[in-house]
Structures are given as structure tokens and as C-alpha cells.
Amino acid sequence: MTLQHQPPESLAVFPLPIFLLPGGATRLRIFEQRYLRMVKEASRGDGFALTVLDPNRPESCTPIAAWVSITDFATLPDGLLSIDVMANQLVELTNIHSEPDGLRRATITHYPHWPEHGQSLDNQQLATLLENLFAEHPELNNLYPAPRWQNANWVCARWLELLPINATSKVGFLAADSFTECERQLINMVVDKTSCAE
Structure with a gap:
């Protein structure tokens, strides 16, 4: 539609x-x-x-x-x-x-959201982990027929949506200048914890 x-x-x-x-x-x-x-x-x-x-x-x-x-x-x-x-x-x-x-x-x-950000090493790690998560959950693949693994904004936004955090706690990341803090927190919650678990 x-x-x-x-x-x-x-x-x-x-x-x-x-x-x-x-x-x-x-x-x-x-x-x-x-x-x-x-x-x-x-x-x-x-x-x-x-x-x-x-x-x-x-x-x-x-x-x-x-x-x-x-x-x-x-x-x-x-x-x-x-x-x-x-x-x-x-x-x-x-x-x-x-x-x-x-x-x-x-x-x-x-309402403007994040300006486009280039891919970084940290974001590449987030993208790889997100791609693995999608592979484990076919329902996500069904919702996203054209995932954008190389787009830093797309990757961070999908992680933020999927993490089991109260929705009202995520509202601060609607601000246009919140990308850097969002990426930092995602690295702490996703990349660093995954590295520690290995």
C-alpha cells in the first residue's frame, strides 16, 4: 500500500x-x-x-x-x-x-529525526549481531524484506525498537540529536555484553 x-x-x-x-x-x-x-x-x-x-x-x-x-x-x-x-x-x-x-x-x-550517519566499526558490529538475530527469528525477516545492514541509522533504530526496554524509556531517542548517545548505549548493551559472554 x-x-x-x-x-x-x-x-x-x-x-x-x-x-x-x-x-x-x-x-x-x-x-x-x-x-x-x-x-x-x-x-x-x-x-x-x-x-x-x-x-x-x-x-x-x-x-x-x-x-x-x-x-x-x-x-x-x-x-x-x-x-x-x-x-x-x-x-x-x-x-x-x-x-x-x-x-x-x-x-x-x-518531526525531524536523526541525520544520516556513516558506518563505523562499532556499528558494523551492531549490524552483524542484528543480522544474526534476524536469522534466528524468521518473523523479523518477514517484516523486513529489504534490510539495510550498511545503514547506521537503520541498524541502531531496529536495535532500539527490539530491545526489551519500556517504550516510554525510549522516547528520549526521538530527538534529532540523540543518535550518538543511542549508539553508545547500544554498544554497551549489545556489543560489550556479547563479547563478555563469548
């Missing part, structure tokens, strides 16, 4: 305990009527905003979201709808409000 290059002026908002960065993909199960309506609207080409669920914020939404498109869908054996989504870019949410059925909607503006 192809989206326009720029997000529309407003989008439906789906708060979940899921953290997604540009280029990231995930599979969602949809069952509430308001979100079935959201999927129907999103399938026309606009997509929707996937934001981290945070009960401490107004409307339970973080103000930065991933603008996602639906890449695949299926009906599960239990009758629920499954959709695969991929994040196109980050967007800032303003004027968040709830419609009569509870579906949130917000005004959308582009």
Missing part, C-alpha cells in the same frame, strides 16, 4: 506500548471498533499515527508519533484482524482530541 510523501494535515492516533522509528515495522492485532474504523480510513492511503501509550500525558499520547502505512493484513484464525505497518517518518501531534467513538485524532506536522 503506497502512501503520499508528506503526511496529511490530520491523522487518527493509535497509542500503544510500542516504540517505532522511521523504517521500523511491526504487526498489530486490531479488534476494537474504533481502530477497525481507523484501519479502514488508513487503507485509503493516509495511514495513521502510532504513538507510545503514556497514561501520564494528556490523551495518554506522547506528542511525537510514527506516521505508519499498512503494508499487509490478514484475518487471524480467531477472527481478529492482523495488520503489518511500517513507519515512514516521525510526526508531531497537536490538537489531540477524541471523536465520539473514542478514536483519537490530531493535527500532524513533520
